[in-house]
Amino acid sequence: MDNLIEVSNITYQYHKGRKVFEDFSVQFDCRESTVITGKNGSGKTTLTKLIMGILKPQSGNIFIFGKNTKDLSLGQTGEMIGYVLQYPERQIFAASVMEELTFPLLFKGEKKEDILLKAEELIQIFELEKVRESYPFFLSYGEKRRLAIASVLMNNPRYLVLDEPTASLDKDRIRALSQVLNKLKGKNIGTLMITHDKNFIEAHGERIIQLEGGQIIKDEK
Numbered sequence: 001m002d003n004l005i006e007v008s009n010i011t012y013q014y015h016k017g018r019k020v021f022e023d024f025s026v027q028f029d030c031r032e033s034t035v036i037t038g039k040n041g042s043g044k045t046t047l048t049k050l051i052m053g054i055l056k057p058q059s060g061n062i063f064i065f066g067k068n069t070k071d072l073s074l075g076q077t078g079e080m081i082g083y084v085l086q087y088p089e090r091q092i093f094a095a096s097v098m099e100e101l102t103f104p105l106l107f108k109g110e111k112k113e114d115i116l117l118k119a120e121e122l123i124q125i126f127e128l129e130k131v132r133e134s135y136p137f138f139l140s141y142g143e144k145r146r147l148a149i150a151s152v153l154m155n156n157p158r159y160l161v162l163d164e165p166t167a168s169l170d171k172d173r174i175r176a177l178s179q180v181l182n183k184l185k186g187k188n189i190g191t192l193m194i195t196h197d198k199n200f201i202e203a204h205g206e207r208i209i210q211l212e213g214g215q216i217i218k219d220e221k
């Protein structure tokens, strides 16, 4: 139970939109790397937003690590699951790269020395050295994406949800991201990843789910 995400008989419909999910259920093992594929509009991003509690199902329940998302705030969900959006600029708020990485933990009152050490480590891994004092607004799309991933890792999440993580990253950066994901996997931190990148699917898709019209049409290990 503890290491599971359980989506149980949910129905979801956008305001004035058609039903994206109807009586939909799926479970994810949070120690595993699961890839979600499917055509545009098949419901991939909607599913990840429902898991994160950003959207609320009209019926049914979603449990993360044994807790019903209905009883959790967005912040509580975000502490357990790191979520990297499809458009990373929407999750970057601070005045510099360094501040973006450090301010949430400083705010929480964690030890400054530890926070700085961790931020430096992620700056190296994601090759953000040259922009550490830059205003994130002016970063390239690839840099913003790397910063968004580094920021969620600062929180020590128990699971990662990544929406198109390789978009706008070059080969070397994709390789670096792969290494980070493998390292996390070694610590039993799995991922739920929306991607169309065949090489990435081959490297990280322990389980591959294909969605179509809000239904699972393929589920392979």
Ligand SMILES: Nc1ncnc2c1ncn2[C@@H]1O[C@H](COP(=O)(O)OP(=O)(O)OP(=O)(O)O)[C@@H](O)[C@H]1O
Pocket: 014, 015, 017, 020, 038, 039, 040, 041, 042, 043, 044, 045, 046, 047
């Ligand atoms: N904010 C919204 N309001 C109304 N309908 C929406 C909204 N967002 C998505 N939809 C609709 O819900 C359905 C599922 O969309 P979703 O973004 O989850 O698909 P997706 O598989 O992630 O697509 P993509 O590969 O294009 O990102 C689509 O029909 C889409 O048009």
